[in-house]
Amino acid sequence: QMCEKFTVCQNSMEMLLHNNLNLPKLTQEDGNFLTFLSFQDKCLTKISSGLYTFQTYLKYIQETFISENQNVELLSFSTEHLARTLQQMVINPEEVIIPDAATQESLHSELKSTKAWREKIIIHLILRDFTSFMEKTVRAVRYLKNTRSFSV
Numbered sequence: 001q002m003c004e005k006f007t008v009c010q011n012s013m014e015m016l017l018h019n020n021l022n023l024p025k026l027t028q029e030d031g032n033f034l035t036f037l038s039f040q041d042k043c044l045t046k047i048s049s050g051l052y053t054f055q056t057y058l059k060y061i062q063e064t065f066i067s068e069n070q071n072v073e074l075l076s077f078s079t080e081h082l083a084r085t086l087q088q089m090v091i092n093p094e095e096v097i098i099p100d101a102a103t104q105e106s107l108h109s110e111l112k113s114t115k116a117w118r119e120k121i122i123i124h125l126i127l128r129d130f131t132s133f134m135e136k137t138v139r140a141v142r143y144l145k146n147t148r149s150f151s152v
Contacts, residue, residue: 024050
């Protein structure tokens with residue numbers, strides 16, 4: 001929809017030049033595809049931490065992309081619920097990184113200070129990286145579900 005409505009597409013040179021967002025990412029090193037319990041726990045910790053971090057970005061989208069406010073609100077609620085659920089499955093839940101209020105406010109202010117013409121690009125980048133993060137999360141949770149006794 002972003003590409004069609006606002007001509008903000010993945011191949012846009014302008015978008016590539018301005019991608020300085022520090023969005024959460026999952027990598028193989030995070031233990032997503034390894035079978036040892038400690039790596040599985042590391043994977044769940046990384047996923048939960050990343051989902052909590054995405055909350056601030058989703059809040060920004062909700063405030064900026066008004067036409068999709070309800071959808072983003074539901075997405076944000078579901079993301080937070082999944083983050084809490086996965087955090088409860090971690091051996092040491094206190095290892096999950098939840099951005100504090102000051103960090104969230106600082107990031108939110110930084111995002112809100114962007115020029116109007118960059119808003120669409122930032123929204124696209126956030127949604128693109130969130131989609132990638134969730135695709136890897138689904139794969140990891142399915143894998144962990146099949147190798148460890150838990151249900152999500």
